[in-house]
Amino acid sequence: MSQSTVLIDRLSRWQRQAGIIGILGIIASAAGFAFDRPQFFRSWLLAACSGPGSRWALLAST
Amino acid sequence: MHNVVGGNWGVIMRRPLESASRTIWITGILLAPIFAGMAFYYPWARPDAAHDPNLVLKAPYLNLPFFAGRFVFYFLLWSFFAYRLSAMSAKTDSSSDKGIQIRMRQFGSPALLVFVLTATFAFFDWVMSLEPHWFSTMYGGMYLIGQALAAIAFVIILLERCSDQSPIRENLDMPLWHNLGNMMLAFTMLWAYLSFSQLIIIWSGNLPEEISWYLTRFTNGWGPMAWSVAVFNFCVPFFILLHRFVKKNPKLLVKVCIGMFVMRLVDVFWLSQPPLRPNLFFSWMDLATFAGIGGIWLYFFFQDLKGRPLVPLRDSRLLVNRKAAHHV
Numbered sequence: 272m273s274q275s276t277v278l279i280d281r282l283s284r285w286q287r288q289a290g291i292i293g294i295l296g297i298i299a300s301a302a303g304f305a306f307d308r309p310q311f312f313r314s315w316l317l318a319a320c321s322g323p324g325s326r327w328a329l330l331a332s333t
Numbered sequence: 334m335h336n337v338v339g340g341n342w343g344v345i346m347r348r349p350l351e352s353a354s355r356t357i358w359i360t361g362i363l364l365a366p367i368f369a370g371m372a373f374y375y376p377w378a379r380p381d382a383a384h385d386p387n388l389v390l391k392a393p394y395l396n397l398p399f400f401a402g403r404f405v406f407y408f409l410l411w412s413f414f415a416y417r418l419s420a421m422s423a424k425t426d427s428s429s430d431k432g433i434q435i436r437m438r439q440f441g442s443p444a445l446l447v448f449v450l451t452a453t454f455a456f457f458d459w460v461m462s463l464e465p466h467w468f469s470t471m472y473g474g475m476y477l478i479g480q481a482l483a484a485i486a487f488v489i490i491l492l493e494r495c496s497d498q499s500p501i502r503e504n505l506d507m508p509l510w511h512n513l514g515n516m517m518l519a520f521t522m523l524w525a526y527l528s529f530s531q532l533i534i535i536w537s538g539n540l541p542e543e544i545s546w547y548l549t550r551f552t553n554g555w556g557p558m559a560w561s562v563a564v565f566n567f568c569v570p571f572f573i574l575l576h577r578f579v580k581k582n583p584k585l586l587v588k589v590c591i592g593m594f595v596m597r598l599v600d601v602f603w604l605s606q607p608p609l610r611p612n613l614f615f616s617w618m619d620l621a622t623f624a625g626i627g628g629i630w631l632y633f634f635f636q637d638l639k640g641r642p643l644v645p646l647r648d649s650r651l652l653v654n655r656k657a658a659h660h661v
Contacts, residue, residue, distance in 0.1 A: 278498035279639055286635035293628020299621035310616050312370035313609045318622035319364040320460060321601035 342512035344648050345504050349488045351422060352637040354415035359633050361408035363626050367459070371397060374609070377465045387466055395462055407455050414444045426646045434648075452477050463608045467546045469535070475527040476604070482520040483597040486590035489513050493587045500644045507581050514580025517590065521574065525567040550603060554613030558603050566596040598623075 304311040371378040377395040382388040388395070421437045424430075453473025461472050492513075495501045535543045551559055570593055579585045602619075 274500055274642060275498035278495055278501070278643070281495070281498070282635050282639050286632055286639070289628045289631035289635060291628070292624050293626075293630075293632055296621050296623070296625025296628050298625075300618065300625045303618040303621060307616075307618070308370075309373060310618050311622075312367075312373050313606065314616060314618040314622040315366055315370075315626075316374060316459075316609070317602060317605055317619060318626040319360070319367065320605055321598050321623075 342509060342516065344645060345492065345501070345509060346485075346488050346513075347422065347645055347648075348641060348643050349491055349638060350484065351415070351419040352634055352641075353484065353487075354411075355419055355637050356630060356633045357411050357415055358408060359630055361404075361412075363629065364404075364459070368401065371400075375462055375465070377462060391465060395465060400458060403454065403458060407451050410451060411448065414448060418444070422645060423641060425648055426642055429647050449474075449477065460605050463605065464546060464549075466542060469531055469543075469546075471527055471531045471534075475524070475531060478520060478524045478527060479597060479600060482517070482524055483594055485513070485516055485520060486593045486597070489517070489590045490587055490594070493583045495643070496583060500642070500646075504644055505583075510583050510586060511577070511580045514574060514586050514589075517586075517593065518571070518574040518580075521567060521570050521593070525571070528567075549607045549611070553611055555603065555607055558599065558613065562596065562600045562603055565592065566600055570596075 300311065300315065303314070367374060372380075375395075376382060376385075377388050377391065378397060378400075382392075393399075417440060418437060421433055421440065425433050456473045456476040460476065461468070492501060492505065496505050532547065535547060549555070570589055573579055573589055579589065
């Protein structure tokens, strides 16, 4: 069973796009931290508790 | 969970789920900035907590050094589980030893129990203790099942986007899509069961220290969001997923999953934000932090996913291996 190079290229493209969005988001968040710290804290907790999928995935894959 | 209960349905999901769980250390790093705002988030971390008899009683558990220690412990333990299981899973690519699957089940059973227990306490720590006077023993389970639902929705979306290429193409047939849809339906019902149970118990008890949690979430603009969570996170997907033709059609199933994924974010907003913003409002920073954290996490997730075969090649439950065994 071969692994399609098209699929690997597609994953690489998504990875690049995610990285760019992530860096831009972090830069914008850093600006937010400088200008409005309470709002930064509210938004950061929200994103940290809802965004990454690792904890959910660990439950499903255990 | 798949290692414990077995079945054919989870084999195709395993590698994306393993890659997601192997990046759990990233989520620990991304969550760490909350330590810079402890006094902002948590009433028990403020100096005036010493004058609140209720918080003084809870201080042996809700104090900064113990909170930080638990935070580190959770992520170390979960990383150990994730790497141990995925290392055993990787061995199945090069060996057809049936004993590996048995060892994965033997390790997965206690790991699942410990994970659910520690994750429950983690959500008590990070989210429930935003309102330290309120408590619910169901809270952790409710939060955890909701997040498992989001994980399944995310993986179904990913699989559909990859289903035109090998090795996903030849390992996903209509019965498997149907099974994945049934998983979504089961977790949707379980989430609704836990959420409604908590509501009905607190409503029937009608105790001031308990109902305050719901009063906060049904007033000052939060009411419509509460109703939207009930309708679009349960009622609508429940009735849609009851239909077999939806679960057997990947394009339709993905639309339901995208809707569920968005509603999971709305639900987390509704659960976590009312103590931090008593009147409902949105900020551009909600989007910026979500893009930042989500983008960075996805970057590492795809990096890990590319590094290994996208399906466990020699697993006898994989569709192509089942077909080959049938022909033999």
